[in-house]
Amino acid sequence: QQQVKQSPQSLIVQKGGISIINCAYENTAFDYFPWYQQFPGKGPALLIAIRPDVSEKKEGRFTISFNKSAKQFSLHIMDSQPGDSATYFCAVPNTGTASKLTFGTGTRLQVTL
Amino acid sequence: ETGVTQSPTHLIKTRGQQVTLRCSSQSGHNTVSWYQQALGQGPQFIFQYYREEENGRGNFPPRFSGLQFPNYSSELNVNALELDDSALYLCASSKLGLAGYTDTQYFGPGTRLTVL
Numbered sequence: 001q002q003q004v005k006q007s008p009q010s011l012i013v014q015k016g017g018i019s020i021i022n023c024a025y026e027n028t029a030f031d032y033f034p035w036y037q038q039f040p041g042k043g044p045a046l047l048i049a050i051r052p053d054v055s056e057k058k059e060g061r062f063t064i065s066f067n068k069s070a071k072q073f074s075l076h077i078m079d080s081q082p083g084d085s086a087t088y089f090c091a092v093p094n095t096g097t098a099s100k101l102t103f104g105t106g107t108r109l110q111v112t113l
Numbered sequence: 114e115t116g117v118t119q120s121p122t123h124l125i126k127t128r129g130q131q132v133t134l135r136c137s138s139q140s141g142h143n144t145v146s147w148y149q150q151a152l153g154q155g156p157q158f159i160f161q162y163y164r165e166e167e168n169g170r171g172n173f174p175p176r177f178s179g180l181q182f183p184n185y186s187s188e189l190n191v192n193a194l195e196l197d198d199s200a201l202y203l204c205a206s207s208k209l210g211l212a213g214y215t216d217t218q219y220f221g222p223g224t225r226l227t228v229l
Contacts, residue, residue, distance in 0.1 A: 036220075041222075042222055042223075043117075043203050043205075043220035043221050043222045043223045044203070044220045045220065046218070049217065089155050089156070091155075094169070094171075100146065100158055100169050100171075101146075101156075101158060101218065102158065103148075103155030103156050103157070104155055105154060105155050106153075106155050
């Protein structure tokens with residue numbers, strides 16, 4: 001069974017600051033590394049995902065950095081906003097497809113004014 | 114494009130009862146996965162259905178079972194409910210293509226199950 005370690009457990013960032021969340025996994029036979037954002041009472045929503053043929057992917061204020069040799073990937077939120085306050089989950093496929101995911105334990109982000 | 118929908122939104126049952134949760138997948142998707150999310154935890158994979166058959170299962174006992182219908186909608190059934198079954202149950206749909214390549218999973222809002 002895939003193990004996924006996510007850190008930190010919680011994070012408080014001032015508005016305009018950079019939020020960084022890290023994820024480490026065990027196995028390498030995967031082709032897809034997503035980050036999900038979840039607001040209270042809602043299901044997780046895909047935020048951004050990367051495939052390991054690239055080391056970085058940027059979409060707006062959100063960037064994924066991928067380090068295959070270290071088996072780690074991270075989420076960077078630039079210019080963090082109060083509306084970014086949510087729980088963030090990294091996920092790794094259980095098999096070689098994107099549809100059976102092992103999730104990290106989550107990071108609760110709070111962006112203060 | 115219609116997103117993933119789930120029903121009911123909330124449900125209260127007592128220990129030992131049985132429950133059925135329902136999910137309608139996103140238009141164009143042929144695969145449905147179910148996850149259990151305990152409070153303060155990440156979602157845990159229960160099982161997946163593709164072409165009306167179970168296509169992979171996580172570490173959950175047989176009293177968790179499911180169905181997928183020809184229109185790709187799905188049901189999750191849980192028998193002999195236990196207190197620890199209290200959780201948010203999430204359905205996610207995706208499109209399994211040729212050679213096993215799978216597109217992104219899209220989650221529904223979940224069903225909050227409380228077992229008393």
